[in-house]
Amino acid sequence: MEKLIINGGKSIYGEVEISGAKNAVVAILPAAIIASKGKCCIDNIPNIEDVNCIERIFEYLGCKVERKEGALTIDSTVVKSLNANTEHVRKMRASYYFLGALLGRFKEARVELPGGCPIGSRPIDQHIKGFEALGASVTIECGAVSVKAERLVGTSIYFDVISVGATINVMLAAVFAEGVTILENAAKEPHVVDVANFLNSMGAKIKGAGTDTIKITGVDEVVGCNYSVIPDQIEAGTFMVATAACGGEVKIKNVIPKHLESISAKLIEMGANVIEGDDNIIVKSDKNLKGVNIKTLPYPGFPTDVQQPMSTLLAVSKGRSVINESIYENRLKHVEELNRMGANITVEGRVAVIDGVEKLKGANVKATDLRAGAALVIAGLVAEGTTVVEGIQHIDRGYPNIEEKFKHLGGDITRAKCD
Numbered sequence: 136m137e138k139l140i141i142n143g144g145k146s147i148y149g150e151v152e153i154s155g156a157k158n159a160v161v162a163i164l165p166a167a168i169i170a171s172k173g174k175c176c177i178d179n180i181p182n183i184e185d186v187n188c189i190e191r192i193f194e195y196l197g198c199k200v201e202r203k204e205g206a207l208t209i210d211s212t213v214v215k216s217l218n219a220n221t222e223h224v225r226k227m228r229a230s231y232y233f234l235g236a237l238l239g240r241f242k243e244a245r246v247e248l249p250g251g252c253p254i255g256s257r258p259i260d261q262h263i264k265g266f267e268a269l270g271a272s273v274t275i276e277c278g279a280v281s282v283k284a285e286r287l288v289g290t291s292i293y294f295d296v297i298s299v300g301a302t303i304n305v306m307l308a309a310v311f312a313e314g315v316t317i318l319e320n321a322a323k324e325p326h327v328v329d330v331a332n333f334l335n336s337m338g339a340k341i342k343g344a345g346t347d348t349i350k351i352t353g354v355d356e357v358v359g360c361n362y363s364v365i366p367d368q369i370e371a372g373t374f375m376v377a378t379a380a381c382g383g384e385v386k387i388k389n390v391i392p393k394h395l396e397s398i399s400a401k402l403i404e405m406g407a408n409v410i411e412g413d414d415n416i417i418v419k420s421d422k423n424l425k426g427v428n429i430k431t432l433p434y435p436g437f438p439t440d441v442q443q444p445m446s447t448l449l450a451v452s453k454g455r456s457v458i459n460e461s462i463y464e465n466r467l468k469h470v471e472e473l474n475r476m477g478a479n480i481t482v483e484g485r486v487a488v489i490d491g492v493e494k495l496k497g498a499n500v501k502a503t504d505l506r507a508g509a510a511l512v513i514a515g516l517v518a519e520g521t522t523v524v525e526g527i528q529h530i531d532r533g534y535p536n537i538e539e540k541f542k543h544l545g546g547d548i549t550r551a552k553c554d
């Protein structure tokens with residue numbers, strides 16, 4: 136077990152390079168298993184634990200995987216097992232994408248129920264609804280989901296809720312479904328579009344990703360391809376918010392500014408200076424920012440994944456802010472830790488009322504999920520004195536080299552073994 140030790144109170148300056156998008160890569164890698172010929176060489180792979188987990192799942196299924204300098208090559212021409220019965224599946228959420236991918240290619244799969252951040256109930260009923268609509272039978276027994284179909288046939292599927300996971304998983308299964316599949320009320324997140332682009336590069340026929348209606352025309356076969364993952368919208372958002380909170384000026388490089396519009400808009404509303412370039416964003420802040428209200432929504436709304444880092448910024452901004460977390464019922468657990476550092480936040484259900492304070496004070500705190508971890512790191516950078524963040528295995532699942540990136544910007548942050 137490791138921890139981060141942060142001596143806070145310093146503004147941050149300089150440039151930071153954003154890595155490949157976690158939530159895209161954790162879908163694109165499992166999707167590669169549908170290629171029955173050729174290898175997939177996927178570039179801009181972030182160095183995070185979730186990617187390590189997926190590598191282990193591939194090996195468990197008998198595929199060959201090779202990692203070299205930020206790229207991963209997957210040879211899935213031979214798949215020896217359709218039963219992903221390994222602890223690595225249970226360690227992360229996105230392992231459920233093996234279900235849709237294997238169902239599409241082999242018409243059969245068994246995958247343990249996924250893990251992931253404890254931020255709410257996170258059902259998979261919409262994934263199941265989609266698989267069944269395509270003609271699969273789905274059973275959940277002994278902690279695993281089994282899917283099986285004689286054949287998959289395209290149809291129209293209207294999702295009851297907007298779900299990133301269900302949209303991608305059903306899209307994966309539908310690549311080989313006979314005829315046309317239409318997904319309605321689909322998620323529009325950038326990573327949904329990235330997965331569709333990757334599948335099309337392999338020979339799938341998918342149109343409309345990025346809108347709420349996705350049309351998939353079934354094909355018989357897809358082949359390996361070269362592909363580069365998009366930059367991480369959430370990692371970029373985290374550095375934008377951190378700069379606003381710490382004060383200073385940071386150029387956030389290798390981003391798609393369009394993906395960050397909801398975050399830029401809020402920071403501008405608070406009084407920060409946000410300058411968009413072609414593939415970078417500069418954030419300047421004198422820390423003299425005013426509170427705002429946030430409601431998390433599916434893309435293009437304000438992302439739930441940036442809500443926790445944002446709450447740290449609002450905790451030290453002037454006046455009252457209100458956060459309404461509309462996606463997950465349990466994504467405000469980090470507030471207790473922020474309050475230990477001197478924040479003044481009350482939570483009722485999915486709503487946090489934040490009365491801005493002048494400063495936070497260093498304390499020993501613990502991350503209980505990935506973005507809670509990022510919120511606490513930002514709090515440590517802002518706070519006077521020393522903060523020790525434990526539970527950083529959650530952070531390592533989704534942020535590559537977080538301490539190195541902040542150190543490079545002038546943050547005093549080091550990693551150490553827990554006693």
Ligand code: EPZ
Binds near residue numbers: 161259261439462506
């Ligand atoms: C993805 O989770 C991301 N994870 C999450 O990122 C992100 O918070 C979330 O999308 C929303 O943007 C990955 O991509 C691996 P959903 P996912 O299905 O797919 C409900 C992070 O910090 N729902 O879009 O699991 C669900 O309960 C993580 O990087 C159903 O009711 O999220 C939630 O309220 C955490 N039935 C809402 O939909 C279903 O079958 C959105 O969930 C599926 C979802």
